[in-house]
Amino acid sequence: MFEKSFVCGSCGSEFPTTRMRYRCDCGGSLDISYDYSKIRGKISREILDSRIFGHMRYREFLPVINEGNLISMGEGGTPLLKSESISQQLGLENLYFKLENLNPSGSFKDRGSAVEVGKALDRGAEKAVVASTGNMGASLSAYSAKANLDIKIIVPEKVPEIKLEQMKRHGAEIEMIEGDYSKAEEKAWDLKEKGFYLMGDYAYRGEGEKTVGHEITEQIKADKVVMPVGNGTLMHGTYKGVKEFKKTGLDENVPEMIGVQAKGCSTVSKAFKENKEKIEPVGNVETDAGAIACADPLDGKFALEAVRESNGFACDVSDRKTRHARDLLARDEGIYVEFTSGAALAGIIENIERFDKNEKIVCVLTGHGLKDKL
Ligand SMILES: [Zn+2]
Known part of the structure; x- marks a missing residue:
């Protein structure tokens, strides 16, 4: 509909989206x-309000997907508690x-998978490949099962057993x-050369993850948004979603973006x-x-920009x-999350002096x- 081109985050080069592209010639995302x-x-x-609260509510902001190829499983529309x-x-x-x-496969990755599998x-594509630390593989396995698409997942040895089980079951x-x-990731690129359609934290996935930003903007006038940062795609997508509402006159609010990493993999945080x-x-x-745990974050540069431009910050916390x-989330709030999700709250606790009592x-x-037993 309104998709224009691929734009390099490093050198600004533009490429038509008629052909799939993963990186710029300069190596930039x-x-x-x-x-x-x-x-x-x-x-x-008014148009937004006439639609149900979920991922496809924001369809004008998403890449074009041909009729019949849109694989949706009720992703998005998640509560703010x-x-x-x-x-x-x-x-x-x-x-x-x-x-x-609360997304269909148990993580935010489903928003990106809906767009990526459709594309x-x-x-x-007849057979796809993706490198995954677990959640993306689990999500893409589910969406590929629904789309009848063959998928191969390359996982590092430390991937939790339960996430593997999820992939296999699909x-x-x-x-x-x-x-x-x-x-x-290297192995997935090798298979791309052998005719597999490569999926992962590339441009289309970030587009799906933008709807986190759209939804938060509709749910509350947030002052600060805090999230874990691995490849940086969710941070980039969420911030882009927030700014899109501003650009199109839907909402002026732009919160400070705060990225939390693990001390043992603090790429963006260190640069910040x-x-x-x-x-x-x-x-x-x-x-x-x-x-x-992404040693060389694909969208790290975008995440760093989001943090800086929004006057937020990046930090890292111990395991x-x-x-x-x-x-704490499980015991005091009744919310059961995987290990990594604890990082965002840990970032708030460790930096509590940077949060004002009344801000949202x-x-x-x-x-x-x-998803794990850690
Ligand atoms: Zn470039």
């Missing part, structure tokens, strides 16, 4: 541009949890490789603290927060603090507790 003046003429508060106990313990009046763990079908082919996510432009890959990833936050804070809980 790609984003997708839109004709927002046209979207502005097609969308209004006000904290009662933890907020009191922290001296905050308005702490909210965005329950992305793969549009482009005639009929995906699994290949486990030695090393971390970056090694799995040291005031650097370039994100240095981590040689040796050491964390139990597997869902954000011990992540575990504590995860347990949204903590994004990315994955369900049934």
Whole structure:
């Protein structure tokens, strides 16, 4: 509908979206541009309000997918739950949890999968490949099962057993490789050369994840949005979604974006603290927060930009603090999330002096507790 081109986040080069592209010739990650003046003429508060609260409510902001290729399983439309106990313990009046763990496969990844699988079908894909730390593979397995698309998932050796089980149950082919996510990513690129359609944290996935930003903007006038950062795609997508509402006159509110990483894989956080432009890959990833253990984050540059441009910040937390936050959510709020999701709350607790008592804070809980045993 309104999709224009792939745009490189590093050098600004543009490429038509008629052919799939993953990276710019300079190696930079790609984003997708839109004709927002046209979207502005097609969308209004009334039109939005006439639709159900969910991913496809924001269809004008999503890439075009041919009729019949749109694979939707009720993703998005997740609740924003006000904290009662933890907020009191922290001296905050308005702490909210965005329950992305309630998506169809148990993580926010489903928003991206809906777009990515649709696009793969549009482009005639018959067999797909993806490198995954677990959640993306589980999500794409489910959406590929519904789309009748063959999919191979390359996983690093530390992937939780339960996420593997999820992939297998949906009929995906699994290949486990030695090393971390970056090694799995290399292998997926090799298979792309052999005719597989490559999926992952590339431009179309971020487009699907934008709807987290659209939804939060409709749910509350947030002052700060806090989330875990692995590849940085969710951070990039959420911030882009928020800004799209501003560009099209739907809502002026732009919250500060706060990214939380694991101490043992603090790529974006390190660049932020040291005031650097370039994100240095981590040689040796050491964390139990597997869902954000990305040694060389694909969308790290976009995530860093989102944090800086919105006057937010990036930080990193120890696994011990992540575990504590995860347990607090379960014990005091009744919310069951996976290990990595604890990182966002741990980031708030560790940096509590940077949060004002009255401001509206949204903590994004990315994955369900049934997904790991850590
Ligand atoms: Zn470039």
